[in-house]
Amino acid sequence: MAEKKAETGNKNAKKANLLDHSSIKHILDESVSEIVKSRGYVEDLRMSNVRLLIGTIIIVIALVAQFYKKKFPENRDFLIGCIGLYVVFNGILQLIIYTKEKNAILFTYPPAGSVTSTGLVVSSKLPRFSDLYTLTIASADPKSISAGKTVELTKSVTQWFTKDGVLVEGLFWKDVEALINDYAAEPKKEVI
Known part of the structure; x- marks a missing residue:
């Protein structure tokens, strides 16, 4: 007890x-x-909101690339564009984390x-x-x-x-x- x-x-x-x-x-x-x-x-929460927005954009790009109505050989240029955008937005997100956030736990x-x-x-x-x-x-x-x-x-x-x-x-x-x-x-x- x-x-x-x-x-x-x-x-x-x-x-x-x-x-x-x-x-x-x-x-x-x-x-x-x-x-x-x-x-x-x-x-x-502004920094967190910016990260969430960029993450959402990255997810939308991936979903659009995955479920685009044309099949692979026909949508090759579209997929290359989506991959390029995906890489660019991921780079922006990593740049924000590396330069602004660093080891920050609270703003x-x-x-x-x-x-x-x-x-x-x-x-x-x-x-x-x-x-x-x-x-x-x-x-x-x-x-x-x-x-x-x-x-x-x-x-x-x-x-x-x-x-x-x-x-x-x-x-x-x-x-x-x-x-x-x-x-x-x-x-x-x-x-x-």
């Missing part, structure tokens, strides 16, 4: 497979998104009532066969006058997980909130 209570008490606990780095990274990234949103930042607008005019880009890395999780917070528009300095946190995931793979959210929230506070802090002016 006591075991049952312990199980139901941890229903909301986030558990990861400690042997799968993707599972660990997913849990941590999901938690980072929750923390940033809880601080008043609203997620900017945000600036918080409501904020004096800054730029949101955040939250990125993370957990290299394969490594326990070091790197979280980076940067400005969505680094050229803006209101852009803050980029801040980074690198820590072993063993600091945040129990031996059973349960995320100790209090410790993780504390570290991520400290990083957000570090980003939001005003730079200290030097006294001459």
